[in-house]
Amino acid sequence: MTENFLKKDYTAEQAKLKVVWENPHIASICSAMPNMTILQANIDAALNKQRLSENDRQRLEQYAQETAPGYCAGCAHICESAVDLDVPISDILRCSMYAHGYGSRDMALSLFNTLPAGAQENVFKADYSKAEKSCPQKIQIGRVLKRACEDLG
Numbered sequence: 553m554t555e556n557f558l559k560k561d562y563t564a565e566q567a568k569l570k571v572v573w574e575n576p577h578i579a580s581i582c583s584a585m586p587n588m589t590i591l592q593a594n595i596d597a598a599l600n601k602q603r604l605s606e607n608d609r610q611r612l613e614q615y616a617q618e619t620a621p622g623y624c625a626g627c628a629h630i631c632e633s634a635v636d637l638d639v640p641i642s643d644i645l646r647c648s649m650y651a652h653g654y655g656s657r658d659m660a661l662s663l664f665n666t667l668p669a670g671a672q673e674n675v676f677k678a679d680y681s682k683a684e685k686s687c688p689q690k691i692q693i694g695r696v697l698k699r700a701c702e703d704l705g
């Protein structure tokens with residue numbers, strides 16, 4: 553995917569920004585820009601007026617589908633009500649994303665350490681079969697939560 557976008561003078565990350573900006577259903581986004589290189593890349597993407605082609609959009613759509621199980625959309629009302637114990641699923645998945653997706657262990661730990669007492673214990677006792685069936689992202693919730701707790705706890 554990256555090579556196709558590079559041929560058009562933008563990176564895959566810039567293409568992701570562009571597809572969001574071109575979507576009339578999205579009013580704003582919050583994009584982390586922890587350094588000047590990323591800030592500059594985002595500015596370049598904003599100034600690049602070349603629109604995405606239909607093929608670009610299809611590529612991004614396919615990429616989104618293929619990587620969906622690695623991204624929690626934050627719809628906690630779906631999965632957390634399908635688990636018999638109190639488990640802050642989306643918060644723990646966000647910790648996991650900070651640690652493993654963004655490489656920001658400090659951010660992951662600072663959120664992880666605010667989880668309610670007993671949450672970690674519940675992670676290992678809960679049954680996630682119903683939650684996993686209803687998750688629109690098809691995340692292997694139990695496996696990812698346990699890995700996050702073992703890593704950050």
Ligand code: SF4
Nearest residue numbers: 624625627628631687
């Ligand atoms: S249902 Fe899936 S995507 Fe939504 S918050 Fe729960 S784990 Fe994340």
